[in-house]
Amino acid sequence: MEIEAARGGGGGGGSGRGAYLVWEDLSVVLPNFSNKGPTKRLLNGLSGFAEPGRIMAIMGPSGSGKSTLLDTLAGRLSRNVVMTGSILFNGKKKRLAYGAVAYVTQEDVLLGTLTVRETITYSAHLRLPSSLTREEIKSIVEGTIMEMGLLDCADRSIEALLVMEEQLFSSVHQPSSEVFALFDDLFLLSGGETVYFGEAKTAVDFFAETGVPCPSRRNPSDHFLRCINSDFDIVTATLKGSQRIRDVPTSSDPLMNLATAEIKARLVEKYRRSKYAHRAKARMQEISAIEEHVNEIKSGSQASWWKQLSTLLRRSSLNMSRDVGYYWLRICIYIVVSICVGTIYFDVGTGYTAIFARAACGGFITGFMTFMSIGGFPSFIEEMKVFYRERLNGYYGVSVFIISNYLSSLPFLAAITLSTGTITYYLVKFRTFRTGFSHYVYFSLNIFLCISVIESLMMVVASLVPNFLMGIITGAGIMGILMMTSGFFRLLPDLPKPFWRYPISFLSYGSWSIQGAYKNDYLGLEFDPMIPGDPRLSGEYVVTNTFGIPIDHSKWWDLAAIVAILVSYRVLFFLILKFKESASPLFQTLYAKRTLHHLDKRASFKKKPSFPSNRHQPLHSLSSQEGLNSPLN
């Protein structure tokens, strides 16, 4: 096949050393512990093989088990199913590690702002060995684009592509004839059973031999799917029920008279005894014998840590700078709101009412304005999705992701801080320009840290609640509570001691930020008294008596406390991601044991045909709905 030649040349792998994959008697069961429902067999005793340099199409109607088979081969089964049978990789029983296979899922989780070429280039940089030169990488990239272009233009319904070193699997729903002609091998599935496995070209003969020849005016792949898609039985039944069938053209369709379930059963039975099955079995044994191709399974990513970091950093920055909704929109809003705040508190002065006005201004900035950081949440969720996919494919580690994300967001956070801080500080005129520069720096640092903390908090939330709406609501709720205990709405000494004062107000970045901000703002100033003629009020008096804030530690310690909170949020985020990864295989093992134990007690499986896999009815997250994917389209 032409594709293989190009790949071999680019990838540096000779055509002889490839990955042979054999699977034997593969069954996947979705157990049902509540004894009400039947146990579902997703795959039922499948055997097959894949050779390097050939493209195999896995075809079948929806719910036939295509995706389950691909998941099984890629070692990606969800943990609520149990697998039996063996998968031999180069003749060895081997669980595929992250990265030995690349798996393109049907959901197309890609960063929307990058072009195709950029996406592929970045992932190449992330995964290919550092020893390759830029030119080599570029040629691989171009090769991949060609390949994908070829498949993409012809038909868009290719759902999942499993690229295994040099062999290509593709699970297809309804290929056009052009696309079908590109496949070498065909694995035809229905209801988890093998209907046909062998060369794609001979499939037509097999169907003819079984008594359901492909009509000349029909595309073979359409015909195969039509024969084994038991949904058509339901359609026919319903149509008959509504008496709509009276006008069906019967001319070219022998199938209308025969139930598909019947045809399918006949095909499955016939295949088992056919020469194609024998041929496949023979070849499988041959391949299993070839043990000399022991190919070192390459670990997920061959690029060095630094290389990964710099590539991710560049990609992430590019994405952030192109996605208007990620930071640009927020910068605009911050500037607008800052101007509003600045003009409302314009030249606040040191009158008696200025005491409260200054406090309210500070409270509004650290409270409400940091709140707006929620606006970047949808974009972050998108990035997390990409991360999960790439992590599963073993592109890079968790720490690289977190560090690169933070570093690439720094310039934007700095821009937000600078614009907000400068506009508000100098419009409100907290201090005069000359004397107050260090106060201005503190003020800006404070804003910067608050926004960073909120960002980190939202990341933690994002890693815990996968749903977009829940994330925003949870985030807003937490922020509301932090705001309430920050000492602005209720003075710190007045907060009820149990719970709200200890520990919540100590864990809240807001209380530290407000303490620091008050000290920064009031200390060293004098204010007019309530009744003219009384002695002027000193800043120290206002901070300690009016706001009840102790001035025993410096404002910089308050800042340090926020930094500590920031770091702990990031660490928490890291731990959650790590825990999620390491916990899932553990659960899987426990689950499998329990299931097998349970299955021993049961005599047989109640079979339920055509179980729809989760993949085809994804629970759409709200963000994937219209208008959310790219917030500004």
Add this chain to the structure above:
Amino acid sequence: MTERSTGRNPAADNAVMEIESSKPSGNGLVAGLSPLSETLWRETTSVEIIGDVSARLTWKDLTVMVTLSNGETQTVLEGLTGYAEPGSFTALMGPSGSGKSTLLDALSSRLASNAFLSGSVLLNGRKRKLSFGTAAYVTQDDNLIGTLTVRETISYSARLRLPDKMGRPEKRALVERTIIEMGLQDCADTVIGNWHLRGISGGEKRRVSIAVEILMRPRLLFLDEPTSGLDSASAFFVTQTLRALSRDGRTVIASIHQPSSEVFELFDQLYLLSGGKTVYFGQASEAYEFFSQAGFPCPALRNPSDHFLRCVNSDFDKVKATLKGSMKLRFEESNDPLEKITTAEAIRVLIDSYRSSQYCYAAREKVEQISKVKGNVLDSGGSQASFLMQAFTLTKRSFVNMSRDFGYYWLRLVIYIVVTVCIGTIYLNIGTGYSSILARGSCASFVFGFVTFMSIGGFPSFVEDMKVFQRERLNGHYGVTAFVLSNTFSAMPFLILITFLAGTVCYFMVGLHPGFEHYIFFVLCLYASVTVVESLMMAIASVVPNFLMGIIIGAGIQGIFMLVSGYFRLPNDIPKPVWRYPMSYISFHFWALQGQYQNDLAGLLFDNQTPDQFKIPGEYILENVFQIDTSRSKWIDLSVIFSMIVAYRIIFFIMIKFSEDVTPWIRGYMARRRLQQKNGIQNITVAPDGLTQSPSLRTYATGKKLTR
């Protein structure tokens, strides 16, 4: 199939004949026309005897030009001629960007206002705009209410549109018949499903969309890509149903992207387009011959429809060029003529051979023949239910939806209670100490500032509602007024429940000013404020349809309102221009705080800084500390908030009306001027002041898809 070449469709003939024969009897059943349709048609046509109610659509030399924003014009359709008859199912096919959707829009009078149409589109020989109801238009996106079951969806729609005179059992029978007709009996009691609710499949959803549109028994049915996104069995089912609908004497026209062979076999007529030009129009079954005659026979073991599309899709040229460039494709020696010439050439050959073919000739003759016969004017004028019936049904439907959608109000109820419990514990038993003065102020501002802020949480659900509204509005199911009223009434019980529960928790835990009247004021004020936020978000939703932008803009506006409410900055200190006048008076927070401060402080005595000093009366604090205007009664403040609710609802109403009527007119006017400046063409019919939201329009407006 041979009798078709005489130009008459047997099924349609039968239907027509039966209609003719039933004429004299008057109240006898008309074949192909349910008794209901009969009543419906009788209701609206002034003609005594129901004549032929079938729809014959012809279009001749149809050309559509679109002006892009830079003043360039682009011909999207070029000289199309064709017809659609009762009892037949016509499929529009072509590669993406070939003009399928534009043709559908042009035929159904839904062209964008920057599109110009020349040539004639005649319905029953008469030139007239297709109004709502005569023709039904089913769009690609199924905007349905996710929490309703299939049966509920259809029956609410029936009650919204069927005449009031019709009895309930009759309506129910009609709904049941439609369900069976569309093959939905198995899933009739399953919910449609939304982002958190698992419901019916995509194919079933599509059939529900069609079912809703055929409830009024339209004679003409347009469908934009009814099979897109469906698996083969569902696509087959949908197409089979469409064919069945056409067999009842209806005229069905659908654009279909990539039909499988089973689906293709169900087409009667095929209109194949490429680059806006006719490649073939005629019997679907004869297209095979046409392609052979033109020199592009369909190879064996290939779907004819795949082959046709392959021949006319010029994108394949690009693919080939790319592949050649990368030396990936060894061109296999084959006798496929397509490998020898480019697709662009093939398209040219096909268009030329169609022009000189018998199919083209027959089509033109048929168009002449049909357009000579002046048939009946078909116009059923959208919904026939009275305004009250519409408003009542909508309210009921909206209420059911709100009570089932967890994210709409229930989630908010939970959050409100959690938040108010937090507030309650933080300000627990606030008392009348010196520090409680400020605490009461900040408590009120937190409640009216941040708690109402959380009403934004219902925005996503409301946006979903808006989508359904827009679809139904476009199809003339009901008016804007009915929608606004129903939304107001259906939300009321939930808002009252939420605010009364949350308000009660807050009031008694904090221990605000004792007295029943004070309690009622507090809760009412909270209710009014939350409703204002809802109405504000509604008004925003009508301007920015995008969900995220809506939330951001809503949050920004509320932030500014809060800032000028008199808490963050005392009323007298707020800079006079802009912020004090008018902003603080527009802000509902301002009125809420003015009222609530009076409600809470007036009549109480507070401790002074030291116990030996005199007690401070609340009125003193109101005037000197919070700078509240005590000359105005708190009830006036409350009524201002209530009038804001009305104001925002009216703004919402005006915005929708504006975008429906004025915007398209302006856009059409601008486009016409640009066109005249450019090349001074005079004799162009501008698309009627149709509707802007038809799905294929946006691509033209931005000119993205067509830059080839």
